[in-house]
Amino acid sequence: MTALTRLSLTDFRNYASLALPLDGRHVCLFGANGAGKTNLLEAVSQLGPGRGLRSATLPEMMRKDAPGGWTVAATLDNDQKIGVALETGSGAKRNVRIDGASATASDLADLIRIVWLTPSMDGVFRGGASDRRRFLDRQVMAHVPSHGRAASRYEQAMRERNALLERGHVDPAWADAIEARMAEAGAEMAINRAHVLEALQVAIELRPDGHFPKADLALEGEAEQAALQGDDFKSIFETLAETFRTTRRRDIAAGRTIDGPHRSDLVVIHRPTGAPARDASTGQQKALLIGLILASAGALRADGDGPAPLLLLDEAAAHLDPDRRAALYEELGALGGQAWLTGTERFLFEAFGDRAQRVRVDDGAARVED
Ligand SMILES: Nc1ncnc2c1ncn2[C@@H]1O[C@H](COP(=O)(O)OP(=O)(O)OP(=O)(O)O)[C@@H](O)[C@H]1O
Ligand SMILES: [Mg+2]
Structure with a gap:
């Protein structure tokens, strides 16, 4: 299993500061429209190569009114600490850190791989x-x-x-x-x-x-x-x-x-x-x-050359009937990596049982419910 056991943000989108401890199971984010669920997936996607899940520029992801810069930091289930940041004065450059030391994007790619699905991909065919x-x-x-x-x-x-x-x-x-x-x-x-x-x-x-x-x-x-x-x-x-x-x-x-x-x-x-x-x-x-x-x-x-992938699924559950939802959660069991899902309602994730954690997202705050 590749999983995040902690996600911390500063001045990222609508999060001034967040520290979210996790236990390595799949993560179900639920909360009202505009609460900040997709922002959390976008934050996780910053740990991979490229611009991430919304193809945003580095400054766009900075919290409005923030003094400058943002950070996304995470702990992996093997206790390695990884992070990316936009620091003021560094131009539009993404700074990568692994266990406290400066690192490159390709160092990071050896530790974590990420795939995602968002509603904006719906029209792809x-x-x-x-x-x-x-x-x-x-x-x-x-x-x-x-x-x-x-x-x-x-x-x-x-x-x-x-x-x-x-x-x-x-x-x-x-x-x-x-x-x-x-x-x-x-x-x-x-x-x-x-x-x-x-x-x-x-x-x-x-x-x-x-x-x-x-x-x-x-x-x-x-x-x-x-x-x-x-x-x-x-x-x-x-x-x-x-x-x-x-x-x-x-x-x-x-x-x-x-x-x-x-x-x-x-x-x-x-x-x-x-x-x-x-x-x-x-x-x-x-x-x-x-x-x-x-x-x-x-x-x-x-x-087998790299870590198992993290899978970010934005709003995938809401559009599925209960049988399909259950089938999706079943298939995620074989993924080998942590899946992050979003939905407006907690009940959408019922069929996960205890294979996932539920995290309530509310106006730039997030806390684990169980
Ligand atoms: N740079 C930013 N600074 C501060 N707030 C921002 C920034 N970018 C976006 N937001 C705010 O983040 C919120 C949207 O968050 P997000 O897209 O994660 O919501 P969501 O929980 O996924 O909602 P939905 O269920 O509608 O998809 C909006 O209120 C938006 O104004
Ligand atoms: Mg969203």
């Missing part, structure tokens, strides 16, 4: 490719923390290429250099995505059949296809570099980079009907999404 790409990349980051840095390098190089294209006349040597950086980062991204897609599909097969249906996954994108077929880094790099070089003229006309890993899509098929997830009903899509997130957590658990 209906939306555009960019929503699904972001969804996939979040799962990839939980598995491969360096994925976010590869994506940033790619974005940066692409911005430079687009600026060059917009000018209309392109110096070939300059473009070659920029495109090599894009191809390098893009090949890394594609390999990460393919690797995680395969791990997800394996984890899907290992999940129980029933309330949260299985999905068949595929990736649309030249580089991802090559990675799925087992092409190595060098070959994917060369193919991407060649694509960028041969599409230069067309991209000058368009004023932007048309093809590349920034356009890839995650294809999800709802297995029980064989239809694309986008055509499934609202309820079917929700159940499919929960199944995917459970598979993502399952894939992290199966990967």
Whole structure:
């Protein structure tokens, strides 16, 4: 089990100061709308790589009227103390500490891995490719923390290429250099995505059949296809570099980079009907999404190189009928890590029995009830 046995906050969102002692079981947060339940999940999500569950900037998470900065600190069930902070004067930088000493985000990623599901992901199958790409990349980051840095390098190089294209006349040597950086980062991204897609599909097969249906996954994108077929880094790099070089003229006309890993899509098929997830009903899509997130957590658990994942489920319980809720709590038993759930009512978590702690959240305060 990977679990938090304590969560402490200062000046984070609507929490001036919070110290929440926990016993390592799953955590059910309940309380009124606006009480601060999602804020607590967002705080926990700061312990992983990236911007966290709301994709907020570091200053946005600071409590309004606070003197400056915020901290999220936690104790792990092996008694290690971890924390992240935004300190005044440090710019927009996240400071990481492990057992009192300054550390890096990748040190932290060796100790804790986090997956989440929020209501804002509900439209992921209906939306555009960019929503699904972001969804996939979040799962990839939980598995491969360096994925976010590869994506940033790619974005940066692409911005430079687009600026060059917009000018209309392109110096070939300059473009070659920029495109090599894009191809390098893009090949890394594609390999990460393919690797995680395969791990997800394996984890899907290992999940129980029933309330949260299985999905068949595929990736649309030249580089991802090559990675799925087992092409190595060098070959994917060369193919991407060649694509960028041969599409230069067309991209000058368009004023932007048309093809590349920034356009890839995650294809999800709802297995029980064989239809694309986008055509499934609202309820079917929700159940499919929960199944995917459970598979993502399952894939992290199966990967013995790192800790079992923490799973943050915002408002997942309220939309499920009692049988599905019970099935969800049952499946969380096999997670190997602590699950954090939110809901407005305590009764939503009844079927957990004594497998979870209940925490009442009330206007920037939280306390364990039992
Ligand atoms: N930076 C901030 N400083 C102070 N308060 C903030 C900040 N950001 C958000 N809040 C407050 O936090 C509260 C929302 O908290 P949160 O989203 O966690 O609620 P919730 O319990 O999840 O509610 P719901 O059940 O509606 O989802 C709001 O009252 C909001 O004004
Ligand atoms: Mg909320």
